[in-house]
Amino acid sequence: MADLSVNFGGIKAPNPFWLASAPPTNSGYQVMKAFDAGWGGAVWKTLGVPVVNVSSRYGGVNYKDKRLIGLNNIELITDRPLKDNLREIEEVKKRFPNHAVIASLMVETKEQWEQIVRDSENAGADGIELNFGCPHGMCERGMGSAVGQEPKVLETITRWVTDVAKVPVIVKLTPNISDITVPAQAAVSGNADAISLINTIQSIVGVDIDNFVPYPIVDGKSTNGGYCGPAVKPIALNMLKNCAQHANVNIPISGIGGIETWRDAVEFILLGAGSVQVCTAVMHYGFGIIREMLYGLDEYMDSKGFETIDSMIGKALPNVLNWEELNLNYKVVASIEDEKCIGCQLCYTACEDGAHQAIALPIAENGERVPTIIEENCVGCNLCSLVCPVEECITMERRDDESKKQITWQERTKKGTIPNTFNDQRGGGVGHYIPSPADALKKNEKYKIKRGKN
Ligand SMILES: Cc1cc2nc3c(=O)[nH]c(=O)nc-3n(C[C@H](O)[C@H](O)[C@H](O)COP(=O)(O)O)c2cc1C
Ligand code: SF4
Ligand code: SF4
Secondary structure (H helix, E strand, O other), X not given: OOEOOEEEOOEEEOOOEEEOOOHHHOOHHHHHHHHHHOOOEEEEEEEOOOOOOOXXXXXXXXXXXXXXXXXXXXXXXXXXXXXXXXXXXXXXXHHOOOOEEEEEEOOOOHHHHHHHHHHHHHHOOOEEEEEOOOOOOOHHHOOOHHHHOOHHHHHHHHHHHHHHOOOOEEEEOOOOOOOOHHHHHHHHHOOOOEEEEOOOEEEOOOEEOOOOEEOOOEOOEOOOEEEEOHHHHHHHHHHHHHHHHOOOOOOOEEEEOOOOOXXXXXXXXXXXXXXXXXOHHHHHHOOOHHHHHHHHHHHHHHHHOOOEOOOOOOOOHHHOOOHHHOEOOOOEEEEEOOOOOOOOOHHHHHHHHHOOOOEEOOEEOOOOEOOXXXXXXXXXXXXXXXXXXXXXOEEEEEOOOOOOOOOEHHHHHHHOOOOOXXXXXXXXXXXXXXXXXXXXXXXXXXXXXXXXXX
């Protein structure tokens, strides 16, 4: 059995699964219930001068039969008095001394920051997270993402906190910025012990087309909110990778954004996260999802021979290169396993209209149309395998000469063999099959291969 415990920038926890600062960490009742279920840590709902919230507050994105692939909120930080939150933090720490309780904070002045850091430490918080991410409401008041988008201000406030804090300080970053490594480096300059990312993405999730108002609706009006949930995971993973690979961002990273299963968590850890934080999945399915997460992570680590979380962190990073460093000689083509094919023709349509006209639909003797790959036209883009509804029915098979040395764009640039004029014959598409435009209008008999009995 693997050791799931973590020491994240000086904050110890029995496992890397933490609740993100959000409604599930609004109270001691919820955090105790979560710890009891198996969560290793919790970042308390952001503390500060209590706010007044609106109702309603959330908008959802459903995709076909899947509800809430994305969640949007216009909620602010805690609306509860600070003393109530601090008393409950103290109570949770007494009952769960080995779990991580992190106080998320957002205030305005230097004096307020110093005071609230002291108060949180006195209540027993194991760490402090600075919320520089909230993209609605608080930013209009000069806090949240308004700080996260200004590296100089972020560095100054981080330093106010790190100068007085006795416990580790995590800076939580906003994704609402073009290069997240800039505020990440500012956090390092401000002496942060760690960073966490991402907070929510500024968004409008939809519009009520009968009443002409976006969601969520507050008395007939709306505003932009913060987007999270499974839909944001790819954005979070990329930002995590950018920070984890950056030479100047040499502090631990807590990964956040769309994590719902142990597999999601593993992906974040492999791209450099030392702990993971979860919000939407718990709001959707409750604290109980931790059982599957713990079991799955443990099984995965055993199957791969990882004894500790530390030994997994960043394992995928060496395999993430710049585009110009990829091997241009590597070639794959699609291959269809006839026995698995259900004849839906989705691959044909996708390749015909959206890719490279590399799938034929010959009519078999029994009258059925069975898709067939025309290898010489296939550029190996993957599209057909992505649209095929049958698992492993279309696979990509390697076709290049593996003994041939790899060649990258970088190397070709150095050798001077890259295309550099408009009609350059060294362009990648030269020699690829392209049907004549008029073929689009007439029935193309060319690929009607007879199948079945010959
Ligand atoms: C309703 C709601 C309230 C949130 N409140 C806070 C907050 O007070 N402080 C904070 O740092 N992040 C807050 N977040 C952001 C989450 O902590 C997290 O960064 C984000 O939801 C991405 O994670 P997820 O995809 O697992 O939800 C909130 C998110 C939601 C949905
Ligand atoms: S991999 Fe791309 S080009 Fe090849 S058959 Fe599939 S969709 Fe067409
Ligand atoms: S998408 Fe898959 S199942 Fe559908 S026709 Fe193509 S190969 Fe067959």
